Amino acid sequence: MIKKSTRLTGTVITGLGIGKKLGFPTLNLNPARAPKTLKFGVYMVKVKTPVGEFNGALHYGPRPTIGAPISLEIYCVGLKRRLYGKRISISIEKRLRAVKKFKDAGELKRQIQKDIKNGTEEMDILASDKDDKLAGPFTTVKSVIKALKKKT
Numbered sequence: 709m710i711k712k713s714t715r716l717t718g719t720v721i722t723g724l725g726i727g728k729k730l731g732f733p734t735l736n737l738n739p740a741r742a743p744k745t746l747k748f749g750v751y752m753v754k755v756k757t758p759v760g761e762f763n764g765a766l767h768y769g770p771r772p773t774i775g776a777p778i779s780l781e782i783y784c785v786g787l788k789r790r791l792y793g794k795r796i797s798i799s800i801e802k803r804l805r806a807v808k809k810f811k812d813a814g815e816l817k818r819q820i821q822k823d824i825k826n827g828t829e830e831m832d833i834l835a836s837d838k839d840d841k842l843a844g845p846f847t848t849v850k851s852v853i854k855a856l857k858k859k860t
Contacts, residue, residue, distance in 0.1 A: 719795050723779065730820065
């Protein structure tokens with residue numbers, strides 16, 4: 709875990725559309741918005757948007773597999789809307805891995821799937837560790853059942 713949750717806010721801008729082509733549409737922010745202490749890498753995050761709150765995965769850094777420049781982009785699990793021009797707030801919870809070059813787009817896609825799975829599982833664990841409070845949009849099925857049992 710990051711000792712103190714790192715936060716950033718920004719307005720969603722248009723990206724290159726690469727995430728969308730891979731099946732993971734992202735919210736892109738100007739990379740200059742990244743905190744100076746943030747290292748290049750992939751992180752699990754909580755994202756507040758005008759349409760709700762989401763768990764997600766954030767990529768910050770160069771994109772060596774496709775030869776693209778530095779980006780700051782977030783995939784939000786379950787988000788189905790475009791938010792260009794909208795302001796979002798991000799809480800960076802944990803670094804999952806460093807940026808790396810993959811041999812092709814297929815290998816990159818498989819790694820993104822792993823990142824999302826690993827990040828989501830960790831967020832579920834964090835949510836279920838809360839006492840008997842429900843964790844809002846980050847609630848797991850296990851924690852809901854546990855809370856309901858305590859009330860009966």
